[in-house]
Amino acid sequence: MLLKVEDINVYYGAIHAIKGVSFEVEEGEIVTLIGANGAGKSTTLKTVSGLLRSKTGSITFEDKDISAVQPHKLVAHGLAHVPEGRRVFLQMTVEENLEMGAYVKNTGVEEGLAKVYELFPRLRERRRQIAGTLSGGEQQMLAMGRALMSEPKLMMLDEPSMGLAPILVDQIFEIIQSLHKAGTTILLVEQNAQMALSVADRGYVLETGKVVKSAAAQALLKDEAVKAAYLGG
Amino acid sequence: MVFFSYLISGISLGSVYAIIALGYTMVYGIAKMLNFAHGDVIMVGGYISFCAISYLSLPPAVAVLLAMVVCTVLGVLIEGLAYRPLRQAGSLAVLITAIGVSYFLQNAAQLIWGVTPKIYTSVVSFRLPNSLTRLGLSSEALVTVLSCVVIMVALTTFVNKTKMGKAMRACSEDKGAAQLMGINVNATISMTFAIGSALAAIAGVLLCSAYTTLLPTTGSMPGIKAFTAAVFGGIGSIPGAFVGGLLLGIIESMAKAYISTDLANAIVFAVLIVVLLVKPTGLLGKYVPEKV
Ligand SMILES: Nc1ncnc2c1ncn2[C@@H]1O[C@H](COP(=O)(O)OP(=O)(O)O)[C@@H](O)[C@H]1O
Ligand SMILES: [Mg+2]
Numbered sequence: 001m002l003l004k005v006e007d008i009n010v011y012y013g014a015i016h017a018i019k020g021v022s023f024e025v026e027e028g029e030i031v032t033l034i035g036a037n038g039a040g041k042s043t044t045l046k047t048v049s050g051l052l053r054s055k056t057g058s059i060t061f062e063d064k065d066i067s068a069v070q071p072h073k074l075v076a077h078g079l080a081h082v083p084e085g086r087r088v089f090l091q092m093t094v095e096e097n098l099e100m101g102a103y104v105k106n107t108g109v110e111e112g113l114a115k116v117y118e119l120f121p122r123l124r125e126r127r128r129q130i131a132g133t134l135s136g137g138e139q140q141m142l143a144m145g146r147a148l149m150s151e152p153k154l155m156m157l158d159e160p161s162m163g164l165a166p167i168l169v170d171q172i173f174e175i176i177q178s179l180h181k182a183g184t185t186i187l188l189v190e191q192n193a194q195m196a197l198s199v200a201d202r203g204y205v206l207e208t209g210k211v212v213k214s215a216a217a218q219a220l221l222k223d224e225a226v227k228a229a230y231l232g233g
Numbered sequence: 234m235v236f237f238s239y240l241i242s243g244i245s246l247g248s249v250y251a252i253i254a255l256g257y258t259m260v261y262g263i264a265k266m267l268n269f270a271h272g273d274v275i276m277v278g279g280y281i282s283f284c285a286i287s288y289l290s291l292p293p294a295v296a297v298l299l300a301m302v303v304c305t306v307l308g309v310l311i312e313g314l315a316y317r318p319l320r321q322a323g324s325l326a327v328l329i330t331a332i333g334v335s336y337f338l339q340n341a342a343q344l345i346w347g348v349t350p351k352i353y354t355s356v357v358s359f360r361l362p363n364s365l366t367r368l369g370l371s372s373e374a375l376v377t378v379l380s381c382v383v384i385m386v387a388l389t390t391f392v393n394k395t396k397m398g399k400a401m402r403a404c405s406e407d408k409g410a411a412q413l414m415g416i417n418v419n420a421t422i423s424m425t426f427a428i429g430s431a432l433a434a435i436a437g438v439l440l441c442s443a444y445t446t447l448l449p450t451t452g453s454m455p456g457i458k459a460f461t462a463a464v465f466g467g468i469g470s471i472p473g474a475f476v477g478g479l480l481l482g483i484i485e486s487m488a489k490a491y492i493s494t495d496l497a498n499a500i501v502f503a504v505l506i507v508v509l510l511v512k513p514t515g516l517l518g519k520y521v522p523e524k525v
Contacts, residue, residue, distance in 0.1 A: 051409055075415035087410040089403050091519065100403050103396070104415035150415070 002027045002154055002185055003048070007057035010040075010047050017043045018054070019209040025154065025187050030180050032188040032196040032217065034230055035206035041189040042084050044206070045156050048187075049081040050074055061154070076104045080152035084159050084189075086143040090132035094123055097131050097142055101149030109149075116145040119175065137168040144175065148184075155179065156187045161195060173199055193230035197221045205230070238369020239490040240483065245374035245443065247482020248381035252436040253459030254466070254474035255388065256429030262405040262469040263425045266324065269331035270311060272456015273338035274430050278304045278437030279447050280342060283351055293356035300434040308430025309423050317419065335453075342449035355442040377439045384432060385475050392471060401425060405469070458485070458501070465505050467518025476516055 003025040010018035018040050025031045033041050046052045048059055050071035059067040061077055069077070089097050098116055102109045117124035120141045126134065131142060140160055147155055157176070161169040173195055180186055180199075190196035197203055197217040205213040205226060213226065220226050253275060260268045278300040285296035315334050319327050357372045392398035403411040404421045412418055440455060441447050458481060466477025481501060488500040508516065 049413060051412065070417075071412040072415050072417045075413070081413050083410060083413065087407055087413075089406045089410065091406055092399070092402060096399055096402075099396070100399060100411075100414045100416070103400060146414070 004060045008054035009056045023204050030186045030200045032200040032203045034193040039206040040209040075150050078153035080147035081156045082143045082147045086139045088131045088142045095127040101146035112149045154185045158189045161192050241369050243483035243486030245377045247479035248377045250459045250462045251475045251478025254463040254478045257460050257463040258474045266327045270334035272452035273335050274433040275437040276452035278434030279441040282438045301431045304430040304434035305427045308426040312426040339449045351447040353441040353445045353447045373443045467515030470517045473517035
C-alpha cells in the first residue's frame, strides 16, 4: 500500500471537520475523493501533507508513519500536493516556480524542467513570464508542473478543474491520465465528480467529514444515490 | 558648492538608512511583522565594535566582523525566543512584543555600558585629499555610500539568483505553498533575521563612525527613520529600501540646510504622508495581480 489513512479526526478549533476518515491508495492507482463544497476534501489532503494534524489515527506512506513528520520533509519522501486554488508564486517567473518544485533535489533539475516543458509546451513559451500574469488554466498547469519537479510517487491534486473553461478541464484531465500512464499514482479531489470518476480506478464519497461510500469508480458512476447527489441526476 | 556638500551628507545619511531599511523590509516581507527592535540591534553593533576597538585594540575590520557575528546571533535569538512562539498570534501581540524587545535591549545596554556617551573612533582610517574634503566629501561618507551599493548589489543577486534567495521570496508570498515545496519556513525566517541583523551591525558601525557618540538610545531614531524609508520606498521591496533610504536622507539633509533643523523630521514625515496618499504601496511597492 502506498498511502494508508486510518481513522483521522481533524478540528479547526471547535469545528470537527474530519470525523474518522479512512482510505487507501495503492501504487499505480488513480483514487478520487468526491463530495460537495465543505465536505472536508481539502482538509483531508492538508492533513496527509502535514499542514494540518489529526488528533487520532495514523497516516502511513510506503509503510512509514508520516503523521508527525513536518510538512517540508514530506516532499523528499515522494509526496506532492497541488493545493486548491493552485497557489503558484505569483511574483516569481514560471521557471522560478518550477525550480521551487525541485527545491529538495540537488540534481536532475534541468531534466525535470525539460520533462515538464514537454508535457506543458505552454509553460516553456512563458518560462520568463511572471506567474501572476498567466491565465487560470496556465496557472493550473504550472502548479502541476511544479509538483512534478520533485518526481513524486504520489501526487495529490485538489480541485484541478476549479474555475476552468470546459475545454481546459478536458485538457487537465488528459494530462492527469498521461501522468498516470507514466507511472505516477494520483489522489484526486474533485467537485466535478463526473470527470473524476471517469478517469479514476476507485472513489470515496465524502459527506460532512465522513466517508459515506467507497467503491470502484465505474460502480459509483452507476450508483443511483451518487448519480442523484453528485452527477446531476 | 555648499549645496553639493549637503547633497553628499544627505546621500551618506540616506545610505545608512537604506542599509537599516533593508532589515525592516526583508523581515516584513517574510515574517509579515514590524521588528521594532531592529534599530536597537544597530546600537548593539555600535557597542560591540566600540569595545573591540577601544578595549581589545582589535583592528577595525575584525571589530566590524565581530559586531556582525554578535548581531547575527542576537537577531536569530530574538526571532526564536520572542517572535517564533507568536507565529500564530495576532499582529498586535507581535508588535507589543517587538517594542518590549526594543526596551529590553536598550536597558540591557544601559546596564552593561552605562548612560554616559561613549566617544566612538571612526573605523575609517584613511583620509581623502584636500581637494575632495573641500567639497564636503569625507572618507566616512565615501565608505558608507560604497558599502550601501555593495550590499544592495549583493543582496539583490542573492535574492534573485540563488536557491536560498528564491526560497525566501517563495516564503514571503505563500508559506503554506513554500512548505509543500519542501522549504523549511522557520529556518528561512531565521536566516532573514540573521541577514537583517548583520546589516544592522554594519549600519551601526557606519553611523557611529560618522556621528561619533554612542548611547543606549543611539539606534532608536535612525531605526524609526529607516522604517519610514522602507515604507516610503514600498515595504517588502529591496530596491524600495534603497530608493526610500536615499531620498529620505537627502530630504532630511536639505530640510536641515534650507528650511529648519528643528523642522527637518516633521518635513520628512510630511513627505512620507504625501507619498502614501498618492501611492499607498510606497514608491516601488508591488501591485500583486490576482487571478482566479
Ligand atoms: N481554516 C478553517 N477554519 C475553520 N473552518 C474551516 C477552515 N477550513 C475549512 N473549514 C471547515 O471545514 C469543513 C471542511 O472544509 P474543506 O476541507 O475545505 O472542504 P472541501 O475541500 O471539501 O470543500 C467545512 O465545514 C469548512 O467550513
Ligand atoms: Mg476544498
